[in-house]
Amino acid sequence: MEDKLGDESLETETLTASRPEAKPTSKTKQFIAAIVINFYAFSQGTVIGWLAPTEPLLMSDESPIGGKPLTHENVSWLGSLVCFGAILVIPIASFISNKYSRKMTGYLMALPLIPAWTMMILAQSPSMLYAARFIAGLGCGGGTVSIPQFVHEIAEDSIRGEVGTYIALFFNSGVLFTFIVGSYVSYKVLGYVLLAVTLVYLATFTLVPESPHYLISIGNTAKARQSLEWLRGENNPDVEREIERMTRRARELDGRRSIRDIIKDLTSKGTIKGLIIGIGICANLQLSGVLAVLSYTVNIFKDAGVNMSPYAATIIIASIQIIATYASSVLVDRLGRRILLISSNSLIVVCLGILGGYFYLKQSLDVSGFNWVPLAALSSFVIVVAFGAGSLCFLIISEIFSENVRIVAQTICLVSFWTLMFLVIKLFPTLVNMFGLHGCFWFYASCCGSAILFVYFFVPETKNRSLESILKELNGDKDTEEDNSKKNPSENTNSSKLV
16 A cells, blocks of 8 residues: 555656646736726726816806806716717627627727717817717726626636726726816816826737637637736646636537527526626615716815815815725625625715705704715715725626626626616706705615615625536525535625525
8 A cells, every 4th residue: 555655656746847847826917917907997987087077167157168158957968978878889899799809899999988088178069078978988888898807707716806896996096087187287188188098098908818718719729828828827737727617618608509598598597686686786886876976076065065175075085985995805805795785885874864964954054063074974975885886896797697698697787887877977966956965865875775685685795706606506506505605604694695
C-alpha cells in the first residue's frame, strides 16, 4: 500500500514538474475591464444629471434656447424623453448583443450620445432640444443592456457582486461630475465637456477583450481562451475548466433554440419568478423616487429654503451618494443582497416620511429654524437608496435568468425599468402641483414599505452562488436549497421565502 502511494506521489510530482507553473487567478484585469466597461455608465449619468444644473437657466429669461424661458411642461419632457428613447432601443440593443457580440453593442449603443450632445449645444428651439434628449435616451438604454451582461460574463463568482454594482457607482459619478461642472461653466461649455466624456469611453473601450461566453457561443474557442487568459492570467488552470464548462453549457443551449423551447423556458416556474423579481426590483428603485428627486434637486432645495446655495447642496447630495454606492459595492458580497435591500427600504421609509412631514408643516408653520432638515433627510435618503436597489437592481437582474432566456427576460425587465422611470420623471412636476412635495414623498415612502415585504417573501439570496444553484431555488428545488444551506450555513438566515 505504501509503495503504491509512493508511486502515485512520484507520478504527481513528475506531471506537475512538466507543466508550466500555474499562476494564481488574477482579478486585477477583471476590475480594469469592469471599470472601462462602466465608463459607459458614467456617460449615462451625465445625461441624467444634465437637467438639474441647467433647469434654472433654461427656465429663466436668459435661456440659451432662443432666449425664451422654457415652461415646467417643457422641462418635464426634457427629463422624460430620455426614458422614451431608452425604451425603444432596448430590444434592438438586446438583439445586437446576442447576434453580433457584446463589444459591438458597447460601441454602437454609445454612438447616439455624440449627435445628442452636439444638438444640445446647438439647440435654439425646444423641439430641437427634445430631439436631442430622445437621441441621448437611445444611448442610455443601450448601456443598460450591454453593461450588466458584459460585466457578468467577464467576472468570476467571487467578485461578481462587487463589479456588478459598478454600474450604479459610475452612473452616480457621472451625475456628480455633471452637477459640479454645470455649476461653474456656461451651458455650451458643459455640453462640450460631456461630449468629450463619451469620446473618452469609446477610445478606452478598445482595451477590453470580447466576452468569452459570446466567443464560445459562436464556436471561437481559441479567442475565448485568449480572452479568459487576459482576464484570469496566463497558465491558470481555471481557464481550461471555465472553457470546458462554457462549451458544455453552449452545447446544451444549442439544443434549445427553437421558438417552442424558448416559449417553454420563458413560461417555466423559475423564469416567471425571475421576471416578477426583476420587474419588482426595477419598480422598487424607480418608485423610491430617487431619480425624480435627482432630476429636480436644485428646485427642491429652493422650495425648502435651505441656507446654502441649492447648487452646492445638490453637489453634496451627489457626493454622498457616490460614497454610499462604493460602500455598497464592498459590502454586497459580504452581507448579501437581501439584507441590504430590506434595511435600505426600511430607512428610505423613515427619510421620506421626515421629508414629507417637513414640507407639509412648511405650508402652515414657520419652519425656518429647521431648514437643515431637507438637506439632512435628502442626504440620508440617497445614502440608503444607494445601499439597496440603487446599486443592486442591475446586479440582481443579471443573476436570476438562465442563458437561454436571459436576453428576452432582461429586455422585459429593462423596458419596465425605463417605462417606470419615464412615468416617474414626467409626472413628478404634475404630482407636486396636485399633491405637494409632501404628498409625493409620502407616496414614495409607501412604495418602499411595500418593497420590504416583496423582498422578504420573493427575492432569493444570490451572494457567492452559482447560476445553477440560483435557478434551482427559483424552480422550487427544495433539496438543492437544503444542500446549499448545509454548505453555506452563514447564508441560511438570508435564504428566500419564495412562494
